[in-house]
Amino acid sequence: MTIKENDFRKIDLNLLIAFAVLFREQSVSGAADKLHLGQPAVSGALSRLRDMFDDPLFIRSGHRMQPTARAISLHTELMPLLEQLQSALFQQAEFHPAQAQVTVTLGMTDWVEMWLMPVLIPALSAVAPGVRLNVVASDPFSDAERLEAGELDMAVSVAPGGPRWLEREPLTTMGLTTLWHPAQLKIDGALAVNTFCDHPHLLVSYREANSSQIDTLLAKQGLARYVSYTTPHFAALPGLLATQPVFATVPAGLAQGWCHTWGFVAAAVPVEVPPFELSLLWHQRHNSDPALMWLREFIRSRMAQTGYATDCASMTAAMA
Known part of the structure; x- marks a missing residue:
């Protein structure tokens, strides 16, 4: 009307x-x-x-x-x-997770989905079976723009900073880990920087770049590595590592599961790469949305209760 x-x-x-x-x-x-x-x-x-x-x-x-x-x-x-x-x-709507029927669109990269969803989804299904997560592929360079446009309700992202309207809930801090398959590369002892540079590398790049912060840090030491393959998908790496004499450097959160499943060897990156923060992002206009604010708190508390975030931070520290 x-x-x-x-x-x-x-x-x-x-x-x-x-x-x-x-x-x-x-x-x-x-x-x-x-x-x-x-x-x-x-x-x-x-x-x-x-x-x-x-x-x-x-x-x-x-x-x-x-x-x-x-x-x-x-x-x-x-x-x-x-x-x-x-x-x-004057009365904010109450959210009852057990009775709620709502779909939330979450943006994240494939490595975040592989790392986080196996822990989150079973817990979410137990307490809020009608809360459906619609995960869409996103990247740190576009998350803020897509949140502003309403394409995403929330994003789990490593994007730093952002506009004033961007709200942020830090979830964990983790570093990077270098992986290889022992059947493809025979490396005794710690991974030395020269060995690191002697073999080809796989690189995940969201903007088709063939270098990263690691290459910048190597260059400061007068060193360089050869990136033989770039992809926007972390999911492509395990099959390639299993069949090629190459390295891949990935977020530490993936290392433990991949080593168990694929038999990879993990080592600290032989250059000092600062750890990164993984956060839940949303637009300030959603601060009064009871479903999204409940989900934000659920993700944060679930990770804290299971020690999931702490385990990743500890793994990073142990390899440093």
Whole structure:
């Protein structure tokens, strides 16, 4: 229904509240007491109400003011609307995860999905079976733009900084780990930087670059590595590592699972790469969305309860 703005030009919400209290109290002095106003102010409000509705509304009968038929009709129609308005303005909607039916679109890279979802989804299904996660591929360079455009409700991202409206919930800090398959590369002892540079590398790049921060750090030492293959997908790396004499440097969160599944060897990167922060991002306009705020807290608390984030940080520290 389209609202006709001109129909509301003479409407003052305070007058409708005064009408509701007058109807209940049936007394100007009683209404004034409840509204914390003087009697002249309430008498003035009643006069304006009579003009607005072209009806006396209340007729004095003894010590009370009896409502007219028009007042009774107005009260019947207006009270449910005023109650709904009060609820919409002043009562934040409650979120009940067990009964909720909602879909949340989460942006993340494939490595975050492989690392986080096996822990998160079973726990989420147990407490909120009707909360559906729609995961879409994203990257740190586009997360803020897509959140602003409404393409994503939230993102799990390593994107640093961002515009003022960007809200952030840090989830964990982790570093990078270098992997290789022992059937493809025979390396005794610690992974030395020269050995690191002597063999080809696989690189995940979201913007088709064939170098990364690691190459910049190597260059400062007068060293260089050869990147033989680039891809935007971490999921492509295990099969290649299993069949090629190459290195791949990945987030530490992936290393333990991949080593167990694929039989890889893991070692600290032989150059000092600063750890990165993985965070949950969302637009400030969603701060009042009960479903999203519940999910934010659920992800944060679930990771804390399971020690998942701490395990990744400890793994990074142990390899340093």
